[in-house]
Amino acid sequence: MSAAAPTSSHFKDNVHEALRNAPLQKALGHVRANFIERRAEAVRRLPEFERLRDSARDIKDHTLAHLDLYLEAYEGKLGELGGQLHYALTAKDAVDVVLSLCRERGAKSVTKGKSMISEEIGLNDALESAGIEAIETDLGEYIIQLRGEAPSHIIAPAVHVNGEEVAEEFRRAHLHLPAGRDLSEPVQLLAEARGVLRDKFLNADVGITGANFLVAETGTSIIVTNEGNGDLTQILPKVHIVIASLDKIVPTLEDAAQILRVLARSATGQDMSVYTTLSSGPRRPTDPDGPEEYHVVLLDNGRSLMLGGEFEDMLRCIRCGACMNHCPVYHAVGGHAYGWVYPGPMGAVLTPTLIGVAEGGQLPNASTFCGRCEEVCPVRIPLPKMMRHWREREFERHLSPATLRYGLAFWAFFAKRPTLYRFASDIAMRALSLVGRNKGRFAALPLAGAWTRYRDFPAPQGATFQSRWRAKSGRVK
Amino acid sequence: MADAARDPIRVGLFVTCLVDLFRPSVGFAAVKLLEDAGCRVFVPSQTCCGQPAYNSGDRATTKDLARQLMAAFEDCDYVVAPSGSCAGMLAKHYRELFAGEPEMAGKAQRFSEKCHELVSFLVDVLGVEKVDAHFNGAVAYHDSCSGLRELGVARQPRRLLASVAGLQLVEMKTPDVCCGFGGTFAVKYGELSDAIVARKTADIVATGAPTLLAGDVGCLMNMAGKLLREGKPVAARHVAEVLAGMTDEPPIGQPKPETKA
Numbered sequence: 001m002s003a004a005a006p007t008s009s010h011f012k013d014n015v016h017e018a019l020r021n022a023p024l025q026k027a028l029g030h031v032r033a034n035f036i037e038r039r040a041e042a043v044r045r046l047p048e049f050e051r052l053r054d055s056a057r058d059i060k061d062h063t064l065a066h067l068d069l070y071l072e073a074y075e076g077k078l079g080e081l082g083g084q085l086h087y088a089l090t091a092k093d094a095v096d097v098v099l100s101l102c103r104e105r106g107a108k109s110v111t112k113g114k115s116m117i118s119e120e121i122g123l124n125d126a127l128e129s130a131g132i133e134a135i136e137t138d139l140g141e142y143i144i145q146l147r148g149e150a151p152s153h154i155i156a157p158a159v160h161v162n163g164e165e166v167a168e169e170f171r172r173a174h175l176h177l178p179a180g181r182d183l184s185e186p187v188q189l190l191a192e193a194r195g196v197l198r199d200k201f202l203n204a205d206v207g208i209t210g211a212n213f214l215v216a217e218t219g220t221s222i223i224v225t226n227e228g229n230g231d232l233t234q235i236l237p238k239v240h241i242v243i244a245s246l247d248k249i250v251p252t253l254e255d256a257a258q259i260l261r262v263l264a265r266s267a268t269g270q271d272m273s274v275y276t277t278l279s280s281g282p283r284r285p286t287d288p289d290g291p292e293e294y295h296v297v298l299l300d301n302g303r304s305l306m307l308g309g310e311f312e313d314m315l316r317c318i319r320c321g322a323c324m325n326h327c328p329v330y331h332a333v334g335g336h337a338y339g340w341v342y343p344g345p346m347g348a349v350l351t352p353t354l355i356g357v358a359e360g361g362q363l364p365n366a367s368t369f370c371g372r373c374e375e376v377c378p379v380r381i382p383l384p385k386m387m388r389h390w391r392e393r394e395f396e397r398h399l400s401p402a403t404l405r406y407g408l409a410f411w412a413f414f415a416k417r418p419t420l421y422r423f424a425s426d427i428a429m430r431a432l433s434l435v436g437r438n439k440g441r442f443a444a445l446p447l448a449g450a451w452t453r454y455r456d457f458p459a460p461q462g463a464t465f466q467s468r469w470r471a472k473s474g475r476v477k
Numbered sequence: 478m479a480d481a482a483r484d485p486i487r488v489g490l491f492v493t494c495l496v497d498l499f500r501p502s503v504g505f506a507a508v509k510l511l512e513d514a515g516c517r518v519f520v521p522s523q524t525c526c527g528q529p530a531y532n533s534g535d536r537a538t539t540k541d542l543a544r545q546l547m548a549a550f551e552d553c554d555y556v557v558a559p560s561g562s563c564a565g566m567l568a569k570h571y572r573e574l575f576a577g578e579p580e581m582a583g584k585a586q587r588f589s590e591k592c593h594e595l596v597s598f599l600v601d602v603l604g605v606e607k608v609d610a611h612f613n614g615a616v617a618y619h620d621s622c623s624g625l626r627e628l629g630v631a632r633q634p635r636r637l638l639a640s641v642a643g644l645q646l647v648e649m650k651t652p653d654v655c656c657g658f659g660g661t662f663a664v665k666y667g668e669l670s671d672a673i674v675a676r677k678t679a680d681i682v683a684t685g686a687p688t689l690l691a692g693d694v695g696c697l698m699n700m701a702g703k704l705l706r707e708g709k710p711v712a713a714r715h716v717a718e719v720l721a722g723m724t725d726e727p728p729i730g731q732p733k734p735e736t737k738a
Contacts, residue, residue: 012666012668015666015668015669016668019669019672328654328655328657328673328676332669332673332676333672365662365665366662366665366669367659367662368622368655368658368662369532370622370626370654370655370659371622371623371626372626372653374626375626385573388532388534391533392534392536393534394534395533395534395535395536396534400533400534404661408529408535411529412538412541412542415524415525415527415538415542416541416542416545418522418523418545418549419522425497425498428498429498429499437732437733439732440727440730440733441702441705443706450664450665450667451663451664451667453667453671454667454670454671455674455702456701456703456705456706457698457702458499458701458702458729458730459730460500461500461502461726462501463501464498464501465492465496465505465520466492466497466522466523469504
């Protein structure tokens with residue numbers, strides 16, 4: 001299951017459900033407990049980490065500024081290697097390319113490495129509809145595929161699922177295995193998945209992976225994994241299809257290596273992912289293994305429109321997940337509440353660009369602007385600033401809620417008139433203070449229900465500071 | 478800029494809406510701290526820095542309020558606010574706000590350079606190393622997000638708190654995690670904000686400290702409001718009140734003793 005109809009516009013309902021979902025809340029404890037400390041430790045071990053972030057940002061900025069040249073160079077190199085490039089302007093174009101490649105080769109079974117682009121274009125559903133079995137081979141992706149769910153995290157797709165839930169799912173799906181087997185340890189779950197997937201790897205007609213980098217200098221695609229499933233996905237079948245968005249281009253292998261130094265550290269706190277796999281075209285006569293065909297589907301899906309605009313910085317994203325790992329909103333509700341493929345702060349910026357601000361506009365609003373995402377982003381994307389840009393677009397197009405617009409207009413009327421503001425606020429605060437003086441707080445207050453439903457509202461001390469100051473000093477300045 | 482040796486530094490106090498309206502005692506504590514450090518404090522007529530409009534996407538209103546504020550504080554050597562959030566707005570966001578308008582951008586740039594958060598101003602600009610204050614008991618200190626991440630306010634309040642006689646700072650497990658306030662976020666996404674602040678109050682209560690301090694009244698009203706709703710006996714105060722030794726007023730959200738039922 002992937003990219004089903006978005007539910008991002010129902011974010012508040014999604015939040016309500018997520019907060020009441022006990023297994024989810026238990027699983028989210030894992031995000032808070034593990035990712036943050038591991039990243040911090042990895043950063044402590046590498047004194048030049050901050051400079052590497054600058055360098056990663058600069059490489060991406062440079063590439064985006066000259067993307068046309070690097071795309072051309074990449075295409076040329078890929079051709080020399082015997083690979084084929086397929087440009088896909090839209091998600092549908094990308095799906096159509098993959099489907100026709102599979103159909104033309106009579107493919108019955110497709111193995112897949114983890115790919116968020118696959119989720120973005122809804123590839124699994126399309127393959128299934130075409131009668132082609134799609135098997136996710138990343139353990140997390142495999143688990144959520146069994147559960148019929150979308151990933152809830154861009155690098156840990158099943159982070160919302162607890163071990164006992166996985167065991168339950170495996171018992172349901174792997175009926176050929178003894179019913180009484182012990183699945184209480186993660187390593188047992190891993191071994192079982194590995195055994196089941198082994199046959200799938202060997203029987204697959206096509207292997208589909210994403211890409212962390214497409215290297216213009218060499219025509220190479222690079223993926224990083226921790227399970228090695230990517231290698232088996234792309235080496236064993238006769239056809240390897242890479243699906244990647246055009247922002248994955250980097251100029252040189254050196255550039256890719258530089259960004260790799262911040263990628264895993266930001267993501268999981270590893271110095272490097274366990275496997276870093278480079279693919280340069282189909283199998284050559286002297287190669288011991290590899291696919292006979294190598295295709296790259298390069299997806300745009302609105303990204304080229306971000307170039308040169310106020311969301312261009314978002315195209316630097318290397319999909320490490322650090323922003324969501326450090327986000328109090330993500331910690332509270334997990335990834336599914338965001339209602340589409342990309343969760344957390346990066347999703348809050350990217351989703352409206354991909355599915356429209358009318359559908360995804362809630363997400364950039366649902367942030368406290370605490371800034372922790374920007375603080376940890378390995379390519380220094382100013383995520384809060386970009387969420388603010390979305391709010392500006394909403395406001396300009398009169399898409400913000402009426403209550404917000406009227407409330408702001410009412411407040412602005414006073415805020416722009418200091419003398420009136422001073423008198424009115426002083427009277428209001430004196431009155432409010434008088435009403436609240438017995439308890440010092442309000443358990444309920446007209447017009448403040450959204451606050452007092454959850455928290456008491458502290459009463460003011462009485463006259464305003466400005467009024468007291470003037471009384472004391474007899475002047476304003 | 479005034480020469481400190483000849484003339485006291487002229488500090489314009491931007492008291493912030495929330496202090497002006499809800500907690501004037503923080504404003505007077507700020508005045509005391511600044512005057513004790515040798516500053517001459519001015520309070521120009523003022524309303525709001527425009528942050529609620531800015532974060533709601535209303536740039537036009539934000540610009541109006543920014544121009545108004547910059548004009549009001551034009552004569553001051555420094556502009557100081559007892560809030561990391563509002564000071565961050567002045568020091569970091571006014572520049573961005575006028576990007577693309579060269580004349581105003583230059584003006585905003587020069588203005589932003591004289592804007593500071595209160596406690597970091599005392600320590601980093603004025604070189605204050607200790608305060609003359611007394612406070613009995615343990616306190617937990619919450620790092621408000623904007624102050625921490627936009628202005629680097631973290632060690633300065635801890636340094637001055639360490640000089641308060643009788644005060645013992647007990648760190649939370651995650652003092653740097655957002656309390657869930659986020660301005661209009663707290664009411665636009667009340668349920669989500671509540672889930673975040675509930676985690677925060679659990680962290681506060683776990684320290685065992687009977688007092689919570691922070692540098693922003695917004696965050697404090699959120700945390701105090703939640704602590705009160707949960708019936709947790711933790712008193713919330715702005716850090717300036719403790720540093721100035723001005724803790725006669727009841728904590729945030731609590732009644733004056735004589736009016737207690």
